[in-house]
Ligand code: IMP
């Protein structure tokens with residue numbers, strides 16, 4: 650996996666992303682207007698560009714923290730077993746928290762991480778995902794705010810990677826393999842049961 654030649658077909662331009670980030674930031678600023686200092690938690694690593702742009706549009710004091718969860722490894726297929734690789738630096742008990750995710754796909758990561766953060770007793774926890782692939786959902790979760798709903802395509806850019814590549818691509822694009830038939834996910838459509 651990872652060595653096959655592919656091209657990136659543009660899906661969402663940097664300009665369109667910037668406009669949407671501005672809109673989202675306005676909604677978030679309104680929603681947290683009574684908050685002294687919002688704790689913005691980026692889910693590493695795919696959210697690093699999004700969180701950088703988003704916090705600069707928020708017109709309120711913020712703290713920034715990060716948490717890292719395992720996801721795809723070097724494949725395009727979700728592992729469904731979510732592990733915390735790096736935990737928050739700060740305490741979130743009694744605080745207003747915004748969790749920032751790059752993509753909600755099966756939903757396992759968002760469900761697991763929000764469950765973990767809730768168990769620490771924040772005053773309020775909301776979530777934002779830049780992208781959502783609703784057709785891939787296996788767990789019934791939804792971010793409070795979503796940037797763009799996209800079809801079932803594997804995407805890269807704006808922080809999002811394929812096998813650690815293309816995170817610095819300024820647009821969001823879909824991966825298209827050049828060898829015919831080389832990229833399909835036959836297992837993705839099969840129903841799965843939650844591991845617990
Ligand atoms: P979920 O647990 O299946 O919802 O997966 C969420 C995580 O999988 C995201 O945080 C991404 O890191 C990764 N992911 C999902 N779809 C894509 C994609 O199209 N490109 C790159 N990473 C993805």
Ligand code: MG
Pocket residue numbers: 692693694695696720751752
């Ligand atoms: Mg991720």
